[in-house]
Amino acid sequence: METTAIKPGAAPRGVPDQLSELERLAQQRLRQRHRLVIALRLAVLVVTLGGWELAARLGWIDPFFFSMPSQILAQIVTWSVEGTAQGPLWQQVAVTLEETTLGFLIGSVLGVICGIALGRNKLLADVFSIYIKIANSVPRVVLGSVFVIAFGLGMGSKVALAVVMVFFVVFANAFQGVREADRYLIANAQILGASRRQVTTAVVIPSAMSWILASLHVSFGFALVGAVVGEFLGSRQGIGLLISVAQGSFNAAGVFAAMIVLAVVALFAEFLLTSLEKRLVKWRPPQFGDGGH
Amino acid sequence: MQNTRDAASPAIELTRVSRRFVSPEGKAIMALRDFNMTVKRGEFCAVVGPTGCGKSTTLSLITGLAKPSDGEVRIWGEPVTDIDPRIGFVFQSDAVFPWKSVLENVAAGPLFRGTARPDALAKARDWVRRVGLAGFEHHYPHQLSGGMRKRVALAQTFINEPEILLMDEPFSALDVQTRTLMQDELLSLWRDNGASVVFVTHDLEEAIALADRVFVLTKGPATVKRVVEIDLPRPRVTSEIRYSPRFLELSRQIWEDLKDEVHI
Ligand SMILES: Nc1ncnc2c1ncn2[C@@H]1O[C@H](COP(=O)(O)OP(=O)(O)O)[C@@H](O)[C@H]1O
Ligand SMILES: [Mg+2]
Secondary structure, eight states, rough: OOGGGOTHHHHHHHHHHHHHHHHHHHHHHHHHHHHHHHHHHHHHHHHHHHHHHHHHHTTTTOOOOOOOOOHHHHHHHHHHHBBBBBHHHHHHHHHHHHHHHHHHHHHHHHHHHHHHHHHHHHHHHHHHHHHHHHHHHSSSHHHHHHHHHHSSSHHHHHHHHHHHHHHHHHHHHHHHHHSOOOOHHHHHHHHHHHHHHHHHHIIIIIHHHHHHHHHHHHHHHHHHHHHHHHHHHHHHSHHHHHHHHHTTTHHHHHHHHHHHHHHHHHHHHHHHHHHHHHHHHTTSSOOTTOOOO | GGGGGGGOOEEEEEEEEEEEEEEETOEEEEEEEEEEEOOOOOOOOEEEOOOTTHHHHHHHHHHHHOOOOOEEEETTTEEOOOOOOOEEEEESSSSTTTTHHHHHHHHHHHHTTTTHHHHHHHHHHHHHTTTTOOTTTTTTGGOHHHHHHHHHHHHHHHTTTTTTEEEESTTTTTTTTHHHHHHHHHHHHHHOOEEEEEEEESSSHHHHHOSSEEEEEEEBBBBEEEEEEEEOOSSOOOHTTSSSSSHHHHHHHHHHHHHTOOOO
């Protein structure tokens, strides 16, 4: 019996100390790793940009074609301070953003409505799915030329192209989301007393929501592509026109500078959409990996 | 409403019901054949049978979500045509709405049926309390345990005051302790509500602990192999009743019938 006796208190006092020590070490390692990742990221950026600048200055690549970071920065500064040939920079950004946002809103509303209508109605789906497939197989950028001819150089043609870019993505996801709605949830709602309309609004649309939101995420980028390509094909204002003008005058720095402006716009929109998504689906359990802190 | 029903007719009556499915490849499957079953008013019936024999199919015929291929399904003497508002259904899987809070989930039935929102929410709050979830009104289902989600499902169903209650293996996903608690919870809710119940389960002991009568089905296509009266006294405490000699006797007796059907 004596061999199994444990001195009371001895082990319990030691264990928490060991645990907190372990915890402290683990957290320290995590912090170190985090710092390392950030340092490496900065290093990659510096090496890339520095290498580019160096290569251009030493004449390894022709700065006329490939420009260099300092020129691109100078171009952005010039645009912001003195404005572009078409007017102030912010105005070009505003025009492109307006076309993008309009196209995005119209395209996604149409996409969601059509997706839900076809998802909920088998006959509609059977009749129209073939046409949607055909329309979807047309490379959509080609439609840009048609729209410029039809709607002119103004905003209409860009919005139309953005709408077309967005519509099919959102439609496909809304349709799929409706089809994937859990049939037990639908049956439950029906037995609880829901009419067909209530099933759509209270069950089908909420459960399709995460599919729809996922498509909205990518389709804002598509709307931006639509607007910029539309401007590129013919317009009086916008970031696409900046690119097209810079290209026409062999101003490589201008093309890169416009690209950077576009990237900033896209990242900002991405940030806004992510926060919207978080608010709309607050009922969703946290994904594996995040949460639990 | 009361006078439209034949007072003598049973709550649920399935006569010579068959149900065939045609699979997507065009093969015909027989899920029920010549199926007869009668549930008296206020009676608690349990249905046990091997997996895939057609238990869920039977329930969906009673709800009106599916139509029989042959035979007739009647509730209170009238043929089932549509989903009857007097029916409640508790599903095996989590059928609570994940995007609604506990309170909104429980209020869903009255809201669907046109009750004014403040009234529906007040009633729901009362039912949330009755199933022991007070304080969790504004939680979402993913923040609850499996047992708590089942309580939400029970409140969601009972708030509509169903006169026929259909349950499809409602507790099969729960651990044994939680299941026993939920069985007692169900019995106490049912005592106040007095509905006619069809409770499908593959757990023989659960069937005996809860029911007045147990229907033992054959393997698919299902027919009723035997009906066993459970003469255990009520009110029952399911955690204790399973040690009574009569329970063990019934359990052995039904198992004799069931085991021939579940051979692989
Ligand atoms: N919608 C359906 N289409 C085709 N076959 C089905 C369908 N529903 C059920 N079945 C078949 O009917 C049989 C009985 O199913 P079910 O009633 O779900 O069994 P249980 O609930 O007893 O496990 C099974 O063989 C199943 O494959
Ligand atoms: Mg089943």
